[in-house]
Amino acid sequence: MKEFSQHPDRDLLSVIRSSDGDAETAFRELYGRHARRLYLYCLRVVGTEATARDIVQDTFMKFLLKVREGLDVDSVPAFLMTIARNLCLNHKRDSRTVYMEPELVPDQAVEHSTDRDELKAHLAKAMESLPPQYRDALAMQVYGGLSYAAICEVTGESLPVIRHRISRAKQRLRAALLPLFAQS
Amino acid sequence: MNSHISELIDRHLDQSATLEESAELFAAMEADPAVRQEFQAASAIHDLIASDVAATPLPAGLYSSIVEAATIAGALPTAAVSTAVTAGVAASTSSGVASAVSATASGVGAAIGTTGSVIMGVIATAAVAVVSVVTYTSMNEESALSTTPVAPSAPIPIIIHDAAPPDPPEIDNNVTSSFGGDKAVFPAGTKQTIGNRSTVRSTRITDNDGTFADASSSVDDETESSLEIQQVSLRSSHNVLHRSPSHETESSAVTSLNDELPSMFGAASDKSSFEVRLSGSPLVSYDYNAEPTDQWQNAGLSALYHLNEDHAVGIAVRHDVFPVVVLRNGIETDERTMTWFAAQYRFAPSINLPLDVQPFAQIMVGGSSKGAMIVPAVGLQRSFGIASVGVGVDVSNLVYQNAGTVGTATRTGLYLDLGIRW
Numbered sequence: 136m137k138e139f140s141q142h143p144d145r146d147l148l149s150v151i152r153s154s155d156g157d158a159e160t161a162f163r164e165l166y167g168r169h170a171r172r173l174y175l176y177c178l179r180v181v182g183t184e185a186t187a188r189d190i191v192q193d194t195f196m197k198f199l200l201k202v203r204e205g206l207d208v209d210s211v212p213a214f215l216m217t218i219a220r221n222l223c224l225n226h227k228r229d230s231r232t233v234y235m236e237p238e239l240v241p242d243q244a245v246e247h248s249t250d251r252d253e254l255k256a257h258l259a260k261a262m263e264s265l266p267p268q269y270r271d272a273l274a275m276q277v278y279g280g281l282s283y284a285a286i287c288e289v290t291g292e293s294l295p296v297i298r299h300r301i302s303r304a305k306q307r308l309r310a311a312l313l314p315l316f317a318q319s
Numbered sequence: 320m321n322s323h324i325s326e327l328i329d330r331h332l333d334q335s336a337t338l339e340e341s342a343e344l345f346a347a348m349e350a351d352p353a354v355r356q357e358f359q360a361a362s363a364i365h366d367l368i369a370s371d372v373a374a375t376p377l378p379a380g381l382y383s384s385i386v387e388a389a390t391i392a393g394a395l396p397t398a399a400v401s402t403a404v405t406a407g408v409a410a411s412t413s414s415g416v417a418s419a420v421s422a423t424a425s426g427v428g429a430a431i432g433t434t435g436s437v438i439m440g441v442i443a444t445a446a447v448a449v450v451s452v453v454t455y456t457s458m459n460e461e462s463a464l465s466t467t468p469v470a471p472s473a474p475i476p477i478i479i480h481d482a483a484p485p486d487p488p489e490i491d492n493n494v495t496s497s498f499g500g501d502k503a504v505f506p507a508g509t510k511q512t513i514g515n516r517s518t519v520r521s522t523r524i525t526d527n528d529g530t531f532a533d534a535s536s537s538v539d540d541e542t543e544s545s546l547e548i549q550q551v552s553l554r555s556s557h558n559v560l561h562r563s564p565s566h567e568t569e570s571s572a573v574t575s576l577n578d579e580l581p582s583m584f585g586a587a588s589d590k591s592s593f594e595v596r597l598s599g600s601p602l603v604s605y606d607y608n609a610e611p612t613d614q615w616q617n618a619g620l621s622a623l624y625h626l627n628e629d630h631a632v633g634i635a636v637r638h639d640v641f642p643v644v645v646l647r648n649g650i651e652t653d654e655r656t657m658t659w660f661a662a663q664y665r666f667a668p669s670i671n672l673p674l675d676v677q678p679f680a681q682i683m684v685g686g687s688s689k690g691a692m693i694v695p696a697v698g699l700q701r702s703f704g705i706a707s708v709g710v711g712v713d714v715s716n717l718v719y720q721n722a723g724t725v726g727t728a729t730r731t732g733l734y735l736d737l738g739i740r741w
Contacts, residue, residue: 151395158396159386166385171377178375188378195385199394251370258367277368293702293740294628295669295677306325309360316360 139164144211151202166195169212173219176279179262180223180271190226194219213285216275220289254315261311269304272297324354328361594623594631594740600639600713600732616640616656617732621663621683625740631665635683637692641717641728657717659692661685667700676701679709690719696734709736 139147139161150161173194177187197218201208208214262270275281275289286297327344330336336344347354389395600617619637626632638658665681672678676699683694698711713734718727 156396162386162389162395163382166382170381174377174381175372175375184378188381191381192385192388196388196392196394199389200392203394251367254363254367255371258364258371278372291704293677293707295667296675296702298669299672299675302322302326302329305329305361305364306322308364309325309357312364313356313360316356316363 144168144208148202148208148211151199152205162199165211169215170195172212172278172280173215176216176274177219177223179274179278180220181226186226190219190222193222210285210288212279212281213288216279216281216285217289220271220275254312257312257315258308261308264311265304265307269300269307272300273304273308276301325357328354328358331358332361332365592625592740594621594625594633594738596621596623596709596736596738598635598637598734598736600715600734603640603715603730603732619683621736623663623665623738629666629668631663631667633663633665635661635663635685637661637683637685637694639692639715641715641730657687657689657692659685659687659689661692661694672699674701679711686718690717692717698734700736700738705740707738707740709738710734 139150139157142161142164144165147161147165151158151165170191174187174191177190177194178184181187181190194215198215201214262273265273272286272290275286276283281289283294283297283301286292286301287294290297292300324344324347327336327340327347331341331344344354344358348358386395598619598621603617617637617639619635619639621633621635623631623633636658637660638656640656661683662685663681663683665679667677667679670677678697679700680697681695683692683696686692693716694713696711696713698709700707700709711734712731714729714731716727716729718725720726
């Protein structure tokens with residue numbers, strides 16, 4: 136079994152496409168590189184571990200099928216994120232999730248034992264309260280680990296737009312959580 | 320809060336701030352408690368997200384289920400799986416991981432082949448094979464690629480359960496809190512400890528655009544547990560990694576997107592692209608003294624090559640109306656319209672303005688047999704996916720020859736354009 140840890144994504148795709156005995160090993164390496172970020176993004180967007188898990192599984196399935204079809208993938212993380220994002224959007228559309236307005240975010244303490252957990256809960260709620268486009272771009276950056284360029288590729292938006300959205304999202308998060316930090 | 324300061328805070332936390340920007344931020348913090356408070360909040364959020372990322376594991380068994388489903392769907396070659404199974408028996412038996420490999424009815428033949436190799440592999444490694452019934456809902460290629468929910472298929476009758484490949488150890492993709500930099504720079508006289516930070520030290524490197532790349536090249540079971548969490552105070556050991564805009568950190572081990580992406584620091588990306596822009600000047604400053612359709616004749620088409628996100632060069636063809644009367648062979652001739660060719664340069668800096676708008680400035684220099692044209696324009700543009708719309712003002716300057724003397728004409732106008740970029 137070959138060792139692929141030093142190989143770039145492109146080489147791994149070639150191995151997967153070639154259908155030889157190392158395909159699974161190459162896929163395993165790709166999975167190791169990108170699955171965690173993908174899962175974090177999905178978890179942040181859909182909110183439940185089971186759904187995030189299902190979406191990540193479907194994402195890799197679609198990814199593999201496309202690769203085996205011979206699709207030339209320039210950027211694996213961006214391509215994976217594109218699939219995952221579409222699945223997340225479909226899921227949210229199907230589940231008819233309603234996003235809270237910032238002012239509707241409850242500020243009461245949540246049932247967590249530590250201040251940090253409480254802050255995390257507030258952070259999650261503040262994230263949920265962001266406009267979808269802002270939240271999506273921010274989640275892709277901080278949870279999905281994508282660069283601005285990759286986010287542009289995934290969303291089809293220009294770099295200034297993405298920079299603006301992420302910047303505004305961070306500002307809104309700060310504004311929402313500032314009172315908590317001031318208290319603590 | 321000043322959005323510029325907010326941006327400085329983000330850039331500082333993302334390690335994309337220059338020395339000057341960090342100095343500016345620290346000066347602002349020193350002068351304004353509100354800035355300090357915002358920095359504290361931003362820093363805490365940054366840490367919170369980092370710890371959130373670090374504390375979230377991948378679900379157990381996810382990899383195995385993907386491989387199983389991929390095998391069934393034909394997305395991974397069966398031979399590869401049998402190889403992996405054989406190789407993975409020892410590891411999976413020791414880790415207690417066992418899952419089912421199933422086959423669809425259409426894949427029975429292949430599965431039988433797999434069975435043989437699996438059994439041989441199991442015997443060779445003296446491992447125990449477990450037979451069980453699975454109810455995994457297989458995906459065929461069509462359903463897997465569909466974005467609609469996948470309908471369950473019939474139960475799968477043939478089950479060969481052996482040791483499926485175990486989940487690979489996770490490569491930690493944690494967002495580092497990112498203050499393990501090169502230089503510590505603090506403004507003189509900074510008295511306050513602004514906040515405690517949690518720094519996750521790992522082999523991560525940070526992109527110049529503030530995102531985080533996987534520097535881990537080896538898959539190590541101990542990756543997660545080897546992370547060292549340190550509490551450091553901002554003032555005492557809060558190191559700041561500064562990078563100049565032209566500096567780019569690369570590692571041969573970085574195999575993620577960043578291998579293929581240029582530095583995204585600051586405004587510009589080196590990613591080039593093409594754009595076609597249709598422009599027009601429906602309102603201009605002078606009296607045409609005639610044709611009602613004149614204003615619609617100020618139009619042009621440009622083909623631009625984007626050197627990066629900010630700068631584009633290209634060529635343009637324009638048709639403009641100028642109320643210029645020239646002497647041709649002693650006869651006054653109305654040279655109202657002019658079709659001319661130009662070289663074009665367009666600069667659209669990545670500046671965040673409300674409503675996702677960004678400014679642009681451009682200049683077209685060219686001419687025709689009638690004269691030379693220089694047309695600078697400034698305005699605002701907004702992108703809608705691959706399309707963008709610009710609104711601004713332009714100043715058209717025509718230099719022409721008139722019976723041996725040089726004449727000039729200038730007009731200002733409303734500049735509109737529409738671009739498609741790919």
